[in-house]
Amino acid sequence: KQEVTQIPAALSVPEGENLVLNCSFTDSAIYNLQWFRQDPGKGLTSLLLIQSSQREQTSGRLNASLDKSSGRSTLYIAASQPGDSATYLCAVRGDSGGSNYKLTFGKGTLLTVNP
């Protein structure tokens, strides 16, 4: 059974700081890994998707890396802003060889960027 762990559970940083969020998963047989952002009481916004064959993906100030063999991914946020404050969720999709779209989520990292 896939398990996803995110560290730290909460992080508070001053504005402008670069930061790294960590995600680890127990079963390396994944199809892809996706990072989401969730604002309080809201749904999820997809940030980055990394296919199992890829090493990293970038979007603006965000960079996500994937080391499938070691079961790890990181989300790097450059020059953080107060608007980045949210919960960041990591989710992996299993590779069953079929059309298994099930995502297994971590519990998230609550990020607070202080002005």
Place this chain on the structure above:
Amino acid sequence: SAVISQKPSRDICQRGTSLTIQCQVDSQVTMMFWYRQQPGQSLTLIATANQGSEATYESGFVIDKFPISRPNLTFSTLTVSNMSPEDSSIYLCSVSGTVVSGNTIYFGEGSWLTVV
């Protein structure tokens, strides 16, 4: 990306009643999913809504409690039946398999239910 609309966005429900949540997508999608997020927890998959057939439920979730419909490729409903306070959660619809998005999974804004 896919635009997903969920209704209601919020509701306060009486114990023992049932509520149906609607999920509408702006394009045809292959897969539709329903997740639950209990307070302070991460997301748990309830079921996969299959077009033209019965939904596929995850362990711990049953059709009598969470009946699902998927009448076409853009719409699904989830009913939370005979609600108790333990059902107070955010219920999220998600989709995958559009022409544009491919493998990316997108989520609606969620339906926040409070059972009193």
